[in-house]
Amino acid sequence: MSQHPITLIGGGLVGALLAQQLAQRGFAVDVFEKRPDPRQAGFLGGRSINLALAERGLHALRSTGLADDVLQRAVMMRGRMVHDRDGQHGLQRYGIDDSEVIWSVSRGALNTLLLDAAEAAGAKFHFDQALTTVDFDRQRIRLADANGVERELSAGLLIGADGAGSALRAAMNAHTPLGERVEPLDHGYKELEIPPASELPAAVLQAGEGRDGFALEPNALHIWPHGSYMCIALPNTERSFTVTLFLPSQGAAPSFATLPDAAAAATFFTEQFPGLLPLMPRFAEDFEHNPIGTLSTLYLQRWHLDGRALLIGDAAHAIVPFHGQGMNCGFEDTVVLANLLAEARDDHAEVFAEFQRQRQPNADAIARMALENYIEMRDSVADPHYLAKRELGALLAARIPTHYMARYRMVTFTHLPYRYALERGQAQDALLEQLLRETPDVATIDIDTAAQRFVSTLAPLPELR
Ligand code: FAD
Structure with missing residues (x-):
């Protein structure tokens, strides 16, 4: 019996990895992605520049033969390097030894690698194609290109990997309410950058802290915990660090509302993160230009519309990033779904229900642990x-x-x-x-x-x- 064709919405991290696995299992897969092809246009950037890849994500990548390629483009992080207010720092190892480490990977490089692999396996990508509406009864979707020109297509089995703001989820919810609840975090984030040591004056490099051209110890996830707020920094292969400031969005100082411009932010950093500011020569530019990101947890009672449409990854269960598990969890989803679809080809409603049965309790659990880990990172580590x-x-x-x-x-x-x-x-x-x-x-x-x-x-x- 021939397999049902799949229409996948979203070619981000989860969509691209799922497309590869479904194509490897013989499914005809068409992926519609809102953005231009990052391999031609350059990566436009997701919400974070690098991510921590851990064993669950690696396990999924191993099962598709991609783990080694990804690790070659990653920087090992052995533990948390906790920096106190006096400039002292110490490593809290994550695991028992170097077999238990996490990896900092560039979101753009990872997405590119996954797109190449999915295409090589036979998946077809259609870029600049944003899902706008769905007629579930007629199995038709509408897509808009970059100029807003719309077209209508007949759809296969619909799977939404279109992220936290999923358009497929909105369409499903309009057809049959999914029991959606979004809990916003009252803290936002802003990304900043520490360039390679070669771009910094020798005087600002603290003796012995950096190595191999990095301004700080490269094999660690750096944290400056400050109670109700914190900075973290993850290394990049090009020897820079992506720094993320997490801070209450509103309210009394310190909050993003009390830092209206780069000058106010520089004063705040001088007082609170004195060792960090001199390592960021483009601080003012980054602070002014980079947006304040918002964070929330998404809970859905139903992840699927009978056998017609299913949500996966952030589209089904977006979480806050403090356990570094959103992508890892989404990657774990892809293996479960690809296997279920390959094993039971016909009864899609049952496959989708089984997927939700297996994954939802786990998604709820990591959502909770991610929220708890925020307190641990910003406060308890010290x-x-x-x-x-x-x-x-x-x-x-x-x-x-x-x-x-x-x-x-x-x-x-x-x-x-x-x-x-x-x-x-x-x-x-x-x-x-x-x-x-x-x-x-x-x-x-x-x-x-x-x-x-x-x-x-x-x-x-x-x-x-
Ligand atoms: P996305 O990555 O959001 O991809 C969705 C794709 O769908 C995008 O390509 C988008 O363009 C496309 N799309 C959207 N709308 C449409 C439409 N209408 N039509 C067609 N296509 C559409 N996770 C970790 O595991 N480790 C970390 O260290 C980590 N750090 C993070 C740090 C921050 C600050 C944040 C915000 C998140 C972090 N995460 C981390 C979580 C991780 O980014 C997400 O879990 C992951 O990106 C989810 O992948 P996804 O493919 O489901 O969604």
Whole structure:
């Protein structure tokens, strides 16, 4: 039996990877992408310039043969380099060793690589084609080109990978309400840049901090945590860093509302991030020109319209970026969906329902953990109680690896379902809190007794694949 043709809306990260996998499984795939072809037009930029790729995303890329190519274009990040207000900094490793690291990849380079791979597998891309409306009953879609000229086409099975502002989602919702809820975060973000060390005067480079032409340690995700706000910086292969300032959007200082221009922002940086400002010679330009990004979490009760249309990636479950998992989660989605479609070709309503059954509890869990991680990044990484818990956790992980694994590690370095990581993390955290209430100084905790409490209370962790 021949497979149903697929009409994919959106050729971003998730759309391009899904297109490759469906084409590899023999589906005829047409992808309609609103933007021009980034390989010809140059990448116009998404909302963040680089992203952290972790094991879940890598696993999906491995399954399509792309992981090595991507890693060649990535910079390894071993952990968080936490910078305090006095200019001191220290590395908090993410995993146990260099087998547990995350990777900074350029969004543009990754998208280009995925588009090439999808085309090579047989998917057809149509750029400058924005979905505007859908007639689900007649299975027709309307698309507008860059000049706003519209045309109508008959559609195959519709899949929306058109991101957080999905036009397909809006069309589905107008046909049959999807139970949509958007929770905006009251913090926004702005991207800035630290150029390669060669573009900076020697006097501003702090002795010993940078390496290999980078102004800061290259193999780390840098954080300047300041309670209710923070800066982070991720390395780029061209030896620069993309810096992101996360700050309340409105309200009393400090907020974006109280930084109306680059001069006010420079004063704020001089006071709050003194070591950082001299590393950003184009600060004023970047601050004035780069937009303030908004962030929100999207929850949907229904991800599909019977067997006619389905949402995937950010279009179904956009989350805040503080666990660095939005793309990773979307990549995990693509493998699940491609396999389900390949296995059961006819009953699309059932395939779509099964996809939602498998992925929604996990998407809800990572949405929650991403929100929690914001507090952890901007605040707790410098908090003594958090550090004590981390230290005790590390001792337990070494002593009873069958019964304790840090939640961050489950999310970032394993394929354990996000939902499991959330629930197991809560159970472990309750025990850590109990132990620290009884004995606040980690050095005086009897690790054998603590380990025994974990072993007798919690089931063993699943075996890792
Ligand atoms: P998008 O990347 O948004 O792609 C959607 C595509 O659809 C785009 O190409 C768009 O042009 C196209 N499109 C839109 N409308 C239409 C239309 N009407 N018709 C046709 N095409 C259309 N995730 C991580 O895993 N790690 C990170 O470190 C990380 N950092 C982040 C930092 C920030 C500041 C932000 C905002 C997000 C971050 N994310 C991160 C999340 C990640 O960016 C998203 O989860 C990921 O881009 C989702 O991919 P997507 O393909 O679903 O959507």
